[in-house]
Amino acid sequence: MVEVKKILFPVDFTENSKKVLPYVKHFARAFAAHITLIHVVRGPDEFSGFELGSAWWSSFEKEVMEGSRAAMEHFMTENLQDYKDIDYMILMGDIIEEINKFAVEKGVDLIIMGTHGRKGLEKAVFGSVAEGVVKHAACPVLTINPFKIKS
Template sequence: MTNSKLFEKILIATDGSEKNKSAVEEAVKIARACGSTVYAVYVMDESLMKSAVEVPIAENLYRRIRDEGEEAVNRVKESAQGVNLETFILSGRPARVITEFAEQKAVDLIVVGTQGKSGIERFLLGSVADEVIRNADCPVLAIKSRK
């Protein structure tokens, strides 16, 4: 009989928002209980960067989004002390990048928040969680933000 973990590899999709915190916490709890490797993934939405017409504006926007990604994965690192964690800042369409990354890494579970950024950002990004749920080849755990 093989000794296999329930979830060997878990992907946490983070956008760094306060509303995404519940998803990070749940994913870390599961990872601790299962002894999982965790991939914390932040995706820089290329559609936002392409909308900046002027080069200086685009460079500043890229730097700002990259910094936001660093902060987001660092928050996961803080809450995942003692967990085998790797962080990634990727670029592209968030849902597509998340599902493709999960496939490449043979992830057993993707954890996403159902509410991330709000307002115009939410409108522009669409529902990443919905698209991940529809397109992922592995189970997806959607975590509702705690109030």
Template structure:
């Protein structure tokens, strides 16, 4: 399983199933187009956050590879629904079995820009920034753009 993300330039965006990350994805794609560079879509997952493979029987436990494939397919669906065909924009997927902050911070070491939503799937709605966004702002090795929701 991949646990770190290593890239060489481009715009990195953290994606999960939250509305905040969907907005960050759109903004990151705009930035990548402006910069004429690759969009790197990072999806970190754990057994707790991974979608269950639809073809897995109810009493069976999916393998790590099956979870990895399902997370990739889910991420590709999210990107397609928000960006369409993304013509002319090179997109690379990085599906990582890792905590989100570690995956995004490792990607930031080679990125030109890291884009994150202001809040992900965590449970503390009253926070100004989600814990992942806050860790990225504090520790990323490149500039970080935190995307707020449309108001």
């Protein structure tokens, strides 16, 4: 028997996260599962080669983590007031590694995520997060193409 008690939903705060959210809620309700939203901020390794200095990084890190927490709380208030069995985590590092590591550490049963988030040069430089999560996840991953969702 398949038990899904913990669902992980990676969020990047784009419109595409909002489009995937009804599926997350549907599966969570169907399985009476807990939802954890996760947002991963790129860590200092992503900026190697830039001559920015350590003082810049510590200031940037603090601001981006605080901004991410505020964005997550706003996202939850705006979109998840109707679901109570929920929490969130903001992490820093390699996005794919952090999502998969968190899923293993917390015993996540299912990851639900969009196939598309940010676009343009950022996607070309950093590659597909969904593809990396699917390839390395220790649990099932349900991917949803937000551009194929009928409104």
